[in-house]
Amino acid sequence: MKIAVCVKEIYNLEQVKIVRETREPILDVPKKLDDLSRNALEEAIKIREKLGGEIVAISAGSPELRKTIKEALAMGADRAAIVTDFTESSPESAALVLSRILEKDSYDLILLGDASSDDYSGQMASRVAETLNLPQITFVSEIREVSDGKITCVRDMDDYIEVVESDLPCVVSVTNEINEPRIPALKDILKASKKPVENFSLQDLGIEISRSYEIVENLAPAVDRKQEVIEGEAAEVAGKIAEIIGREV
């Protein structure tokens, strides 16, 4: 089984601070592999444990991706194919880049997260599948069975649960609950730097990115919490909380 996992690097959101006066985010923080990408990767590793085969991590991002992609290799991807001069992040341009990388090889299964924890746009599975002319199974909370040429999945939709099957190759997007991604051990992290990484430029792939929309503003909502810290004995603290509740309702 040859599996591609599309992964995304995102800002470490916990570290993103907001400028108090302007409400603008400060994006001068390190990047990391997105949570949902880890879920997709974990699912791929489980399939490889059962059926054997190869896992290729595919990604488009900034030059920092050369470092971030090691997280995917440490988790268990066998190799990676990445573009590191991709700074425009619209879903359509990301899908184009990922599809071009995917086209360079042939895969039985393409896995990704059902959305990313930063943009939460949820378009990548559909766009990649449409571009590659493949069937898709989105919002998968359980992969029931994968065999030669066929996959059966449980989909967790808004109002219903669905069991569906598809022929392979197929694009599958997974939910955050599908598994608990493994944390790489030190030896896996050390091994990761020896794994092969193919690094393409947009030019190598013959892609020119054009912007299809304009960001008019990107600001944090103006909520200013008092952030008053209360500590002490349970009984005393409970009294204070009751007092606040009494004032507020």
Place this chain on the structure above:
Amino acid sequence: MKALVFAEKADHLNRISSKLKELGFEVHALSFAEVNADFLYLAGPKYDYASITAAIDMLSNEIRPDLVVFSSTKLGKEVSSRFAQRKNMTCITECLDLQLGDSSITVSRYSLGGKTVTKIRTHLPAVVALVADAIESKEQSFQMNVREFQIPDSPQIRTVSREEKRREAVGLKEADVIVVVGRGLRKEEDLKLVKELAKKLNAEIGCTRPLSHDYRWLPEERMIGLSGEKVSPKLLISIGVSGQIQHAVGIMNSKTVIAINTDENAPMKEHSDYFIVGDLYEILPELIKNL
């Protein structure tokens, strides 16, 4: 200006149609039920992306809409982006509002996991998926031309079974007081402590995603955050919740927030007016006694 709309839920469709009409669009709707529209294409229900995408594609070739609109449900996001890719168009999902400009639209959506709200302008034609609950609109009058429409049966995957989820009516949106519980709770039985507190305060119970989607201790309707409900009570009491942004975005519009957490450095602190450092198992019984 013409808009083509699809939503699998009639109430979502009605909300979105009214909004589009208010903005001056002639509204064409593909629907499984009788809804408000100038031109209604009434079809038997189908839930596979391939058939719905094909239907939208057919209708859009016929109608030539300036804007194609979906409800930002999971199905809506899946179909809107597959359709947009087929047409080589921009698609913006999870939109919280919609404004019409000069042959362009402007929408708002959360970015950075909910840390910020981004305003995005794109030229028409475009595809958007709107969060129906967030869209405000007044009632409008429509032409109501109805036509039966056959969605082409062209699935690319096989449906083995489909089971409706059990739904519970939850009054989170209207609640004045909400008690939110997170993974600080050690076991399901301990929910009775939270329920007792909620009862004393006449409050609704909300939760973080692990409690509803991983442990299934509470129904999904009670989950608050980026992928759940956005609430705006007068008072919200958050118990054993770390306050990661994907959750915190859902409580932003609360008037007052009290949080109880053992970790003085939990991100929840910056989302709280009163941040109580302490153990919920010690504080809640005392608090219940005090009320």
